[in-house]
Structures are given as C-alpha cells and as structure tokens.
Amino acid sequence: MNNNDSLRQQLQAGADALALGLSDAQVSLLMDFLALLQKWNKVYNLTAVRDPQEMMTHHLLDSLAAVAPLRRHVAALQQQGGAPTPVRLLDVGSGGGLPGVVFAICCPDVDVSCVDTVGKKAAFIQQAAVALKLRNLHGVHARVETLTTPFDIISCRAFASLPDFVTWSRAALAAPHGVWLAMKGKHPEDEIVALPDDVKVFHVEQLVVPGLDAERCIIWTKPV
Numbered sequence: 001m002n003n004n005d006s007l008r009q010q011l012q013a014g015a016d017a018l019a020l021g022l023s024d025a026q027v028s029l030l031m032d033f034l035a036l037l038q039k040w041n042k043v044y045n046l047t048a049v050r051d052p053q054e055m056m057t058h059h060l061l062d063s064l065a066a067v068a069p070l071r072r073h074v075a076a077l078q079q080q081g082g083a084p085t086p087v088r089l090l091d092v093g094s095g096g097g098l099p100g101v102v103f104a105i106c107c108p109d110v111d112v113s114c115v116d117t118v119g120k121k122a123a124f125i126q127q128a129a130v131a132l133k134l135r136n137l138h139g140v141h142a143r144v145e146t147l148t149t150p151f152d153i154i155s156c157r158a159f160a161s162l163p164d165f166v167t168w169s170r171a172a173l174a175a176p177h178g179v180w181l182a183m184k185g186k187h188p189e190d191e192i193v194a195l196p197d198d199v200k201v202f203h204v205e206q207l208v209v210p211g212l213d214a215e216r217c218i219i220w221t222k223p224v
C-alpha cells in the first residue's frame, strides 16, 4: 500500500469513528485538499506542519472532529428558521483553510468564508475553491476587525484568545441568532473569565480527535 492509500484509510477510519457519513467524493476532496496544502505550503508558508501524516492528524482529523457539532448547530438554526439559507460561516484567521475548508467540504449546505490578514493565504483558499470546485468556499483577504457582513456562525482555531476573537469579529456577527464557535485545546478557563460582560458561553463541548491523544473542546459563545 502506498503512503497516499494509507493516509486515505486513516482519514476514512477517522470519519467513520466520528460517524460523519462522508461520501467517497467528500473523502476524495479532503485528500485533494491535503495534497494542495502539501504542494503550496512550500510556496505560501501556510502551516508549520510539513509532514503529511501530521497534517492528517493535526489538521484534517482535528478539524473533522468539529464537523458533527457544527452540523447539529446548523440543523437547529434551520429548524428555528431564524437564519438565511444557506447558513453563512466565517472562519477567522483560517491560514491554510483550517477548519474552514474542511467545513466547506463536509457541510455543502453551509456557505464558508475564510478570512486571513495574509494575502497569499486568502489567495490559496480561492485557488482551493476553484481546484476543488467548492462553490460554497471563499477566501477573503482582510483583517477580521474590518468585516461587517453578517455571518450566522463565526469560527476559529488557533487564532487568538476568546476575548480578542469575539471583540474583533463582533461587527460581523448576525443578530439575533449569531454564535461563535472557538476550537480550543485545554478548557480555557482564564479566557472565559475575561470575556466581555455582554457575551456568554452557552456550551462547552469536548471533542475526541481520532488518532490524536490531546485535549480538545469547542467553546460556543453568544451575545446576551
């Protein structure tokens, strides 16, 4: 079995363990995205992780662990009927597209914008959207603080402290239903305490990343 086959097997096993029910086409898109990340990392310096095996666990599977929670929230939003269709998600400081591109592949009914202050990273997302034929994926070159288009969900991973994340992206959060989805490692008690008074954590969701022995959680937050 070549390296690519074993990576695909690991991806499929991880998606199965997370009960994501991905189609073969979605698994292929995730593998194609991994190949793009590897290829363009040398040129664009997208991530410090260089090893394909490590990219699989630390980037793809780590991002995949947040897909089921995201789908649940999207389904709840759609049921409440308060959000437009498609639901709009902004991934802040997306870098090489994590978790934004993974969300766009696994949740085709969500319109995903990946914002980054570094032009070549936003350009990479645009290029990935074209190469992978993902019409629900957009790269945005901007500082998040300047965005005012409303998004129903604003996500981040490895971006900033919770207080900075919500403060800097607040003008882009749709009212009254918008929420923040912050992917974190250890439960960030100090950051939660430091949140502005008019923002509250409504759910802390523990995540299990297949093949990664590390603490992970999602901090779900909304304005009060």
Ligand SMILES: C[S@@+](CC[C@H](N)C(=O)[O-])C[C@H]1O[C@@H](n2cnc3c(N)ncnc32)[C@H](O)[C@@H]1O
Pocket (backbone or CB within 6 Å): 047, 092, 093, 094, 095, 096, 097, 098, 099, 115, 116, 117, 118, 121, 142, 143, 144, 145, 156, 157, 158, 159, 168
């Ligand atoms: C540590 S990287 C994380 C990348 C990716 N989310 C991941 O998990 O691999 C943080 C990213 O945030 C971007 N960034 C920093 N400040 C920003 C801002 N104010 N607005 C948008 N992006 C920003 C950086 O350029 C960088 O790509």
